[in-house]
Structure formats: structure tokens, C-alpha cells
Amino acid sequence: MKLLGHVAAAVVVAWAPVAFAQEASGSAATDAADDLEVIEVQAHPLSGEGLADTTTVVEGEELRRQAEPSIGATLADEPGIHATSFGQAVGRPVVHGLAGARVRVMEDRIDTMDASVTSQDHPTTVEPFIADRVEVLKGPGTLLYGSGAIGGVVDVHTGRIPHTVPDGIQGRAELRASDNGERQTGAVRVDGGGGGFAWHLDAYTRDAGEYDIPGFAESARLRAMEEHEEHEHDHEGEDHDEDAEEHHEDEEDHDEHEEEEEAYGHVPGSQLEMSGGALGASFIGERGFAGVAISTNRALFGLPGHSHAHHDHEEEHHDHEDEHAEDEDEHEGEHEDEDEHHEEEEGNPTLDLEQTRIDVEVGLRDPFAGFSALNFRMGRNDYEHVELEPNGVVGTRFTNDAYEGRVELVDDDLAAGTVFGLQFSGRDYSVVGEEAFVPPTQSDSLAVFWVGQFAFDGIDMDAGLRLGRVTHDADHLDEAEHDHHEEAEDHHHEEGEHEGEVEPPHGSEDFTPWSASVGIFIPTESEWQWGFRADISSRAPVIEELFSHGPHLATQSFEIGDASLGAERATNLAATLSRTTERFSFHATAYRNGFANFIYQHWTGEEEDELPVAAYAQDDASFVGLDLAVEYKWLEFDNGDVTLKLMYDFVDAELDISGNGNMPRLPPSRIGLGINGNWGDLTASLNYRRMGDSDDVAVNELPTDGWTDVRAYIGYHLQAAQGLEVFLQGRNLTDEEQREHVSSIKDLAPLPGRTLEAGVRIRV
Template sequence: MQQTPTLSLRPLAVALSLALLPVAAQAQKAHELDAVTVTASPLGGDAESQATPVEVLHGQDLNRVKTGTLGETVSKLPGVQTTNFGPGVGRPIIRGQEGPRVQVLSGGITALDASTVSADHAVSIEPFLADQIEVLKGPSTLLFGSGAIGGAVNVVDGRIARTLPQEPLSGRAEVRGNTVNDERTGMFRLDGVNGNWVIHLDGLVRNTDDFDIPGYAIAPEGHAHEEEGHEEHEGEEHAEQTGPRGRLNNSAIKTRAGAVGATWLGETAYFGLATSTYRSNYGIPDGAHVHAEGHDHGHEEEGHDHEEEHEHGEESVRVDLVQNRVDLKAGVYEPVSFLKSINLRGAYTDYEHVELEGGQVGTRFNNEGFEARLEAVQQELAGWNGAFGLQVGSSDFAAVGEEAFVPSTSTDSAGLFVVQRRDFGPVSLELGGRHEQVRLKPDARAKKTFDATSLSAAAVWKLSPAFDLRLGLDSAERAPTNEELFAAGAHVATRSIEIGDAGLETEKSRSAEIGLHAHTERTEFKLALYETRFKDFIYLADTGVSEDELPVRLWNQQDATFRGVEAEAKLHLVESASAGDWDLRVFGDYVRAKLDGSGTRTVDFEVPHGDHSHAYSTQIAQSGNLPRIAPLRVGADVSWTFGGLNASVGAVRYDKQDDVALNEAPSDGYTLVDAHLAYRWDVSGGAWELFLDGNNLTDQEARPHTSLLRDYAPLPGRAVAFGIRAYF
């Protein structure tokens, strides 16, 4: 029987959060925040009005943090970090959950790429072309399906207009460079108005070379080979490092993106259509890509040095990604007396991802599909405002090549959802539910059908004009993915052989969250404590078996619990016409994820090997920490605004992570120091802005615990980005 969620959190993280409360309580008057509409919700409203936790990046805040990957762009929000598979790949991690549990959306519709299939697959969305980015924390399955059981990230790009621009022609442009990788990036956006029509055009070109790193690419041998019981602490003498020094080989990137869109906005209806392309050619850092004897080329031998490997013919691996997409949005206002509007969103995507070894095609991944959502927003009924709708989707995934470890699979899904909101005096209550069915039809295997039902209740209680308490309860379900069900072979990205389990059941979660928000004249404060208990959590379990020198891992199910805390405070220190405005931001987050079982269980499995297979029987642990969970993190920055000048300096401390899974090595802590400077001046019909951004200014070696490549690819060293923006 499912236990009622309880919160049990690390004292240091709790102390960080509670220490900020007295600061928030010092001021008495409420402060009204700038409202930014959350487009992902059919009920509208800004982030603060949402009962479920939402963060929105836009304007100068987005300009300061945007990078070439979506994960890194949102990674400094409390509770949000990023995966890392070299500079070309970064997918968001929300409260310790990632991959198929975090939905990535473009304009409210799934990205429809292959980024959840493998850690080396990039998200096919360009952050530099975004108007705003919305991060929905906690289960977002009500609106977006079972793939959002851990949260969702929605990128709003404006390619289909929501409103008529005030000027006949408006837009922005930017050119930038970066010292760490000789980056050359240029982007532009244009929006033209002709009557009720809005025409949109955007484009981006990015070229970078291999990026600089503080020391050696490959970590000491003790880190690179994860062994049970191995411990290494910050400050201890490391073994000799190997690989290239000062530069991460094969980390260069070439990206091209662009779109054209047209929207008609009438008094009673609207219609918009946009077509876009995203193309990226990025490298997998040398030493990170392996081959398994008997599965492919058989280049890797025990004790073989990575640098020597490349000297003797091992080819660098690059990924050539192309996605073409068509988006549609349409709606009718007040079609009948009891509805405010009916809205349709849809997208068709043709995605291809080719792995190139020495310029030759190794493995090809394709994903062609569509998704559509029809939403009806109701008129107020007995005090309730709400929306209901239908979402359908279909995709055909194919993997062809010697390293295709997942079979070609067709996936169809259909879901019905409803969300309702009502105010009861100082309490705003939001309820919702969704039921969906997912069907997977793999080649040469029996099809699988899953039903998933999700329910949600959230409330905001206005304790005073300045303070509100937030409560949330969620019950969510997720259908297994084709990788978890049908994987059978060497997965080079995880440096292992993965074996799926066609008998996996629907994953279920129960979540509880309590939060406190304060908005005063001097302080903005947020605190959240949460717990999610999973029944039949799907994870990749180590078997202790190796074949062709690669560890064999099985997709397995076991109950698990995620507990965490996150806090953020923004203090308005000084507001002066002569000295400018000074603000201090402090934040921190912590999450712990563990399996809830005990002991071990016996499993029998087979590993494909050419035209036959090898049978094994082994014990799998049913308890312990889950792998690659982000460590405790605290950060602070001071910002200054004076006229057209804007400057900030800050640091983020990532603690060492020693709460590790079986056969997972601990990781050292590190501190990243950043600074930003910009000057903006108005001109007739627009504005110009010069900017200078410094990252990792102390040139520290940083190997994120969340990265599969932490032993082969540290983060970039000292980087100084510079450029100019134009607004018109």
C-alpha cells in the first residue's frame, strides 16, 4: 500500500532555506511583481498566480543566461540543473528527474526529437531564438502527458504571434564571440504587421572550435573507472591525468536554425502557421565513445590508452542532426455561450540524427511524427474557471546501424484532460485530471499498451497581501518508453550494454509539496519542500556482469523516493537615483533520491551477441542511492543597475557528491564564478546594447556529477563572451 508522503530533508539545506525567512519578514508592505503570462497554462495568468510551481526566464534575465543548449540555459534556476554530454548536448534536470520524465516543449507542443532515447542526443530547440522559457516543476502530466511526470520546459519563440505588435516592423539582432571556443554567433528576428497579418522571420548561425579546459580532459584513473567502494575527496592527491591538456578535442559545434511564420489575428478567431529548421553538427568528446567487441568494430581493449587509441586510427565521432518542423495554432473566441474559446495547437516533425565516425555513417536515428492538442476554455460556472481538451500524438522511431540498441518503434497516444480553478476567499484552489493511453508497436515484437491516469490538487492561501502559502498533491503515472522496454545491445553513450524488459508496468508517483512566497518592497522570497514517492520506478540497474569489456545493465522497477528543498531570495539593497539600484540574490537547492527496497533479487537475462545470445543469472540490488543525482548547491550574486548600465557578479558552489549509487564513484565539489556587464542606450526607433559576460572566471576544473562524461569532458575553463545587441 502506498504510504502518505512525508518530508525528511538534509539539515544543511533546510537551514539555508529557513535562514532567509527573517529577511523576508522584515518588510511589511506587499510588492507587486511584473506579470509575465505563462503560455503553457490554458487558463493564462502569470507565474505567481499559478498554483503549481512555475519559473519564467525572459528579458534581461534570459539574455544573461542563454547558451547553446536548453539545459544549461535554465540550469541556474532553483531545483533545475542540466545533463552534459559535451557542449552540444544539455537536457534539463528538474528536481533530480530527467530524460523521459521531463517533457521539452516548443510552443506548448512536444519537441518530437530523440533526446530522451540516448544521453548523446541533443534537444532540437535553439534557446537564443526564445522570447521566454517556462519551467514547470513537479508533475505536469495533466496538460502534457505521462512524459512530464517530473516536470516540463516550454520554449516560447513567437513564430506564431499571440498579439499584434505595436510597430509595423520590429525585431532584434545579436552578434557575439567567446574566448573559450572562438565562438562566432549571429542571430536576427523580424516581425512585420500588415492589417491583421503578422509575418515572422528568424535565423541563427553558430560556429565554435574545440573549447579550452583548465587541465587534462580525462580524469585520474580512479575517477574514470567507477568501482564499488571507491572514495576520493576534494583536496586529495590525484593519480596522473591523461588525454589532451588545455583543450577538449572534438568539442566544436556548427548550428543553423531559422523559421518563417504567418499569423492572422481577427476579432473572433485567429490562425497561424510556421515552418522551422534546426541543424547542428557537434562532436562527442574523444574518449567518451566506445565500441564493444562482438557488437561493432572492436577497437577498445583493456588497458588501452585513449590518446594512443586516436593515434592508431580510432576515429572521432560527430553527430549530424537535422529537424524540420511545421507548427499550427488556431482558435475561435466564444464559439458558443458556455465557452470563452476553443484553441488548437499542433506540430509535425521530421527528425534525423546521424552518428559519423571518421566522416562515415555509423548509426542513423529517425523520428517522424505529429502531436495535436484541442483545448476548450469554459465561461465561469458556479465560480469555477477551467479548461478541458483532447491530446493525440503519433511517432515512428527508427534506428539503423551497428550501434542501434533500440528497435524501430511506432508510438501512438491519446489523452483527455480537465483543469478547474476557483477562489474561496483568500484560498485559490486548482484541481485537474487526465487519462491517456499509450501504444508501442516495435518491429518483430509484440505491441504494448499502457493506460495512465493522473490527478492533481493545488492551493494558494493568501496569508496577507505580502505572503502566501502553497500546497500541492499529485498522483501521476508514466508509460515506459521503447528504450526501457526493448533495448538490447551496446549503448555507447552510457558505455554499457542495456537490456530492456518488455514486462515493465506503468510507473506511478505520489507527490506532496509545501511552499512559501513573500513579495515585499525590499524582498522577494520563495521556499519549497517536496517529496515524491514512486511505485515501480524504472531505472537502469547494474548486474555486475560484463561482456566484451562493457558492463551489462538491466532496465528494472523498484519503489523509490525523491526528497528535496529549494529556496531563493532577492533582496533590494539600495534604490538610489545617484548610486543606482543594488540587488542581492541568494539561492540553494538539494535533492536526495533512493530506492526503497532491501536486499537483492535474482534475475535471468540474455545478452545478444551477433546471431546468438549469452544467458546470465545474477543478483540486483533493490536499495541504495540512485545514480547521477545533483549535489547540494548554493549560490549568490550581486547586481547593479544605473541608467543604461547593468552589472553583476556571483558564484555558485556545487558540493561534493558522495551519496552515490552502487558502482558509481563520488565526485569532487567546485565553485563557478561569473560576472556580467552591459550598457544599453536608446536611439531613434530602438536601442543598442553592448555586453561582456564572464563564466568560470577562476578557471576551475569542474566535472558535474550529473554528466555521463564527467571523467572524459570537464566543463569549459575561463570564458569571456562579448557582443552587441540591437532592438528595433
């Protein structure tokens, strides 16, 4: 009912400026149509020049070339940004070594409202191929969208709700096909309108099989560790009696059979099918616009690295081993059942996702005295995905019914630009099934914020404040969910497990996070500009950190939350040096991020359900790093130019604890070189990237070898068909084994091997 009130208010507010504008224009609306086409209400209040030195922007041709199925992979070549690879379909951004809830991913200034924060195997539901522009905000600008975004805010601009009436019908389409996994992608978007009405339409589809790799799916270090553990297990079994030895020989034969079937040359479970689209429309008057959009996403893809079958088999095997001495005949019968079950469960699980989303937006110019603009934005989301066992049975069902809204008032008189705002959201999250490691939880938040830009004596300054309230209520099981949990609990007790288990965390937890940020930018006479930024941010724990309690096979762990966790606080200091001229661009950022009560997972050394226990804890931590990007236009001639590029980044982090304080899954250092050329209608580029070794690893984490990536691109604009481009690009041209250290399955699923992709783009 609370949401219905928000929606009703949104409809009333949405119609108000349109009705007012139509009444004011009267019969002159038709005559004024040409004027309406140039009206634009700034939807992203401070995304302009004032925040340029704390914003990474990818748009236009650069975005078209970098676009990948996930937003993380799309941005992974930008300095300071990596991706949590989990197959082709999944990858969230990692910014300055911070991931998960510390990096907020949005679609048109509203959260994606999916389940990607819950686990690395859950995708973000934004489509890079449809986007007009992607921004990565850091510093004061993040306070517009959430104090918990300590790492940054990734905002994907889709234009699905038009702000202006386009000049005729505009559109673009793209088709591409890859040899690796036979991946095929198609995307189209069209914008049009007239006479105070604008509309938008987009659609995309993607299909791929399992992708190829140059070696084993499992890393050499993981295979060596498994061989060592198997050798120790064999040594422990030397004193078994004769019957046990015979059983052990059968087990060895079975293990050898498994080894023979170990994945080589491809990644099992890396296939995908994805599709979606959106329809949007806006009424545009002399003083603003009001619009609505409805979008949908559908995905069915494999989950590489999952071990449902392996886990179940191991559990049954140990049960049979214990019963062997009691009844050999009974054991043999059960062993046959085990083999049948193993065959039934062989393969990787899949994830079947559906999302429907409705967005409303209103922009009003000069709403009342003292303010230049009023912006209202709201989204409502119906999200569900199920994880299907290899035999097609539903294993776990995730639902996330959520809404988020924001109201912004822009005052251009108080400073160079000032925004006052209110943001509210609600989330009803539920996980039911064998991997229900988080209880059903209702989360609500409310926040007020202020962000301003100032200019005085040649110095630009940005500043921001934010105060919020966050509530997580994990104590509202409905009858069906309660019965399911009781049945699961009774089953475990029948198996003789978890009898001493601690009751899962539950209840209601409230937090009041607040944040402040200030940045100054000092130009010099030599065109160099210095920038300094200081942020104090706090983040409320998310429900997974508070209430997790159960097996999470995606991360190969039994996760345990801690309902006593407090708010996380970060103090970030950053210095930038930049210069931009017609032929030269330089940007460097050095930063230090100190955390009090940093929330992280650690291995306890215990086991539950034959999985290692990963518990959430809090300790102080620190991050230091450097980002560098340089471009130099080396050659210029009548119909083209040649540009050289250099990028470098590194981040180092440690926990303030005794013993091994290395931060888990920390990105390695990275250096990249590139050359881009334009000759009339021909465009070409060659890029080299070297990823460093990851040797300083956390407890129970394996090191990762560095690797090289060589990429090439060539495109040609056909003059006979204006707006048409054909292109060919290659990735990992040296066919090297590549493993992202930030990925939780990096030892089970490397990145794709050599990949060639051809495509065509058209713009009208």
C-alpha cells in the same frame, strides 16, 4: 494516412474562424485594423497568475543573459534545475533530480519531437536565443501536456505563429563571441504585419571549436581506477611465457603512448556547428487567428567521451592475445593491421542532425455558448541524425517521424478558469547501424484532460485530471531493416559471440496512465502566502526502457530493456512559502516524491561486447528536497538600484532495495549568492555558486568533487543608438575544474574552463 487526416482537419479548422471573421467584418476590415492589433486569444490557458506558485518563468533580460546553446544549460542556474551536460551542444533539464522522459521539453506547447530522450548525447532542438519566454511547470499545469512529466514541463515560447498584429515592425538581434573554443553566436528575429495579417522570421547560427579546460579531460578518480586495473592486469600476466612477456612489453609501450596522448587542456570532440530558422504567418480576425510556421534545425557536433575507437581496439587486442601462442608471425601481421585500424579510427565521432518541422495553430474567441475560447495546435516533425565514425563512415542512423496535436476548450464561467482538452500523438522511431540498441518502434498516444482554477473565501485552488492511452509497437521491421539485423547477428555468430544471447525484446505494449493533481494557495494578512500541492501521476515506460538491447557507447554500456515493465506511479507532496513586495521576494518549496515501480538502470556485473551490462528494472523509490530563492533590493537611488540574491537547493533520493540504494547521477546540493546593480545605462552583476560533493553514489559510479563557479556580467546601453547594448561576461573566472555529477560523461568531459564572452544586442 492517419496523419493526412489530421492535417486536413487542421487546415479546415484553421480557415473557419478566419473566414467567419472576414465575413462578419466585410468591408469594415480596414477600418477595424487598429482594433485587431489589440486582440489576443490566450494560447497558454492557465499560465497566468493561478499557477504562479508552481511555475518558474525566465524571460526578457534575464533570459538574454542566461541563454546558452542548450535549454538545460540555459535553465541550470534556477533553483531545483540542473543540466545533463554532454559537451557544448547537448543538455536536457534535470528537475528535482528527475530527468529523461520525466521532464517534458516543448516548443510552444508541442513536444520538441527530437531524439533527446533516447540518450544523453542527443540534443534538444529548441533554440534559447530565439525564445521570448521559458516556463517550467509543475503541479496541475503539467496535466495539460502529459501525465508522464512527473518532474515537470519545460515550455519554450518562440512566438513563431503570431497571435496578434504587432504595432509596426519589431525585432531584435544578437551577436556574441567567446575566447574559449572561439565560440561565435548570431541570432535575429523580426515580427511585422498589418491589416489582419502578421508574420514572423527568425534565424540563428553558432560555431565553436573544442573548448579549453584547466586539466585532464578524464577525472583524477577515473585515471586512478584505470591505473589500478592496469596494475592488476600486469600482475596477472607475470606467469606468461617469454613470448607472451615480449608481447606484453609491446602492449605496455603502446599503453604508454596512449597515456602520453591523453587529453589535457581541452575536451576532444566538443566542437559544434549549429544553424536554423523559422518563418511563420497568421491571419487575424475579430474573433481569433489562424497561423502556420515552418522551422528547420541543422547541427554538426562532436561527441566527447565516446569510445568507438577504444572499444574496437580493445576487442581486436584480446583476439590477437589469444592467437599469439598459435602463430607469432600471423600475430605480428595482425598487430600491424591493428595499428593501421587504430590510426584510422583515432578521434571522436560526430553527430550530424537535420530537422524540419511544420506547426499549425488556431485560436477562436467565444466559439459557442458556454466557452470563452477554442485553441487548436498541431506539429509535424521530420527528424534524422547520423552518428559518424572518425573516418566519416555512417555508424548509426536515428530517424524520428512524429506528430502531435491538441484541442482545448476554455470555460471562464465554470470557475476562475477551466480547460477541457484532447491530446494525440504518433511517433515512428528507427535506429539502424552498429549502435542500433532499440528496434524500430511505432508509438501512439491519446489523452483527455481537465484543469481548473477556483477561488473562494480568499483561497485559490488549482486542480487537474488526465487519462491517457499509450501504445508501443516494436514488431514492425521492414525488409531492409530485417536484413540489416540478420547480417549483424550472423557477424556476431561468426565472431563466436552472443550465441547464448536472449532474443531482443519486441512486440506490442499498451498502457493506460492516469493522473490527478490539486494545489491550494492561502494568502495571509502579512503578505506571506502558503501553498500546498498533492499530485498522483503515472508514466508509461518509453521504448528505450522496454526494448533496448545492444551496445550504447554514449553511456559506455550494453543496455537491456524489459518488455514486462509496468507503469511508473508517483505521489508528490509539496509545500511552498512565498512573499513578494516591491523590495523583497522570497520563495521556498519543500517536496517529497514517492515512487512505486520507479524505472531505473542498474549494473548487472556482466559484460557484453566488452561493455558492462546496464539493465532496466523497477523498484520503489523516494525523493525529498528543498528549493529556496530570495531577492532583496538593498539600495535604491534616482537612476538605479542594487539587488542581493540568494539561492539554495538540494535533493536526496534512494531506491528501496537491499544493499546500495543510492540513486545514480543525483544532483548535489548547491548554494548561490549574487549582487546585481543598475546605474542609468550601466548594468552589472557578480554571482557565486558552490556545488557540493557527490559522495553517496550508486554501484559502479564514481564520486564527484564539489566545485565553485564565479560569474560576472557588465552591459551598457548606448544612448546614441536607442535599443543597442554592448556587454561583456565571464564564466568560471577562477578556471576551476567543474564536473556535473548528473552527466553520464562527467568523468570524461568537464565543463569549460575560464570563458570570456563579448557581444552586442539591438532591439527595434
